[in-house]
Amino acid sequence: MAIVSPSSAHNFVVSVCIGLGSESTEAHLVADQLVGANLAGHDSHGIGMLPSYVAGAVNGHLKVNQTPKITTDAGALVVFDGQSGFGQVNGYEAMNEGIKRAEQFGVAIIGLRNSYHIGRIGHWAEQCAVAKMASVHFVNVIGHTPLVAPHGGAQSRFGTNPFCAAVPGKGNEPAALLDMATSIIAGGKARVAYNRGDLVPMGTVIDASGQLSNDPAPVMRLMNNDQDAGALVAFGEHKGSGLAIMCELLSAALLGGETSQPENARNSKIINNMLSLIIDPSATGEYEAFSDEVERYLTYIAETKPRSDTKEVLLPGQPEAKARLARAEGFDVDVVTVNHLSSAAQAAGIDQVTSQDLLGVTMQ
Ligand SMILES: NC(=O)c1ccc[n+]([C@@H]2O[C@H](COP(=O)([O-])OP(=O)(O)OC[C@H]3O[C@@H](n4cnc5c(N)ncnc54)[C@H](O)[C@@H]3O)[C@@H](O)[C@H]2O)c1
Incomplete structure (x- = not known):
C-alpha cells in the first residue's frame, strides 16, 4: 500500500487535468471532489477514478472545458445538458443555479443530463447544505454493460444508480446525509477490492452461472463489456x-x-443523469426551529442502545465524518491504483517526474 497526502493528491489531480487541457478552475473542481471522496472514506470515487477520466478525454468521450447548457428554464424547474463535460463542473454549476432558484422560489427542481461522471453524489448535497438547503438526488449511470440485476434476475440491467438526500445543519456540514449506491456495494468498491486482491461480502455479486458470490471479478468483466459475466445485487431485495x-x-x-x-x-x-430537488427550509418556517427539531431528532436516534452484535448506532453521514478525521493527514492507495495513476499521468502528457513523486506517496 502507499500512503498519499491529501495536498499532494490534490496537486497531482490538478496537474493531470491541466495536462489534459483543462482550465485551472475545472482542474481544481475535479481535484476537490476526487480527493474529498478519498477523505470521506469512499476510495471507489476518489483519485482512482482519474485514469478513467484521462482515457475518456484521450478518446474524446469526455470533453474538457465545457459548461452545462440550459435546455429548459421554467423558473423553479431548470434542465441542463452537461455536454459530456466533466461532472465536477456540471454538478457544481447545476447546484449553484439550483440554490439561487430555491432562494427565489423556495424550491428548485434541477435536471442534469448527459454529464460525464459526477462522482460522489454526497458532494452535491454538501454544496446545497453549505447554502442551508435540503436536497434529494436521483441518479442513473450508463456507459458500459449495466452492472446490477433486477430483483430475482441473474443478468445485469441497470447501473449502481445512487440515491442521496441531506438536510442542512447549524454550521456548514449537513446534519444528516444519506448517500448510497442502490447496489449492495458500489461498482467502484468491487474495483478497489479486485485491485487489492480482496473478496467482497458474500451475496453482493452474482456470477456467470447465476450463483451468489463474493468474487469481484465478474464486475470487472462487466465493466469491460462482457455482458454474460454476471451482475451486482441490488440492496434491500425488491425495494432497492x-x-x-x-x-x-x-x-x-x-x-x-x-x-x-x-x-x-x-x-x-x-x-x-441526475434529478435534484433543492428545498429552502426557510420557505416553510423559521430555519432556527427546523434546525432545532433536526438536532433533537438526530440526538434521539444517536442515543439508541446498540444491538448485542453492534458497538454503536451511527447516523447517515457519520461514517464519512469519522473517515475525514482519520484520513486528514493521508490515505492508503493500493499499488495497482498508483500504477494506473502513473500511466494516466503519462497519457496526459506528464512524464518528467514519476507519479510517486507527484503523489508524494510513502510505500509501505
Ligand atoms: N456517480 C455514480 O455513478 C455513482 C454510482 C454509484 C455510487 N456512487 C457513489 O458511491 C459512494 C459509495 O456508495 P455506497 O453505497 O458504497 O456507500 P456506503 O454503503 O458506504 O454508505 C451509504 C450510506 O450509508 C451511511 N452508512 C454507512 N454505514 C453506516 C452505518 N454503520 N450506520 C449508519 N449509516 C451508515 C453512509 O453515511 C452513507 O450515507 C456514494 O458516495 C455514491 O454517491 C456514485
Missing part, C-alpha cells in the same frame, strides 16, 4: 431494485437523458 429503476426513469427518461436500455450507446463513455 425498485428504487434503482425509479432512478433511471426520474433522472434519465424524465430529463431527455439515456436510460440503460440497450438501444442507448454502451461505448465506455461514463454518463450520469
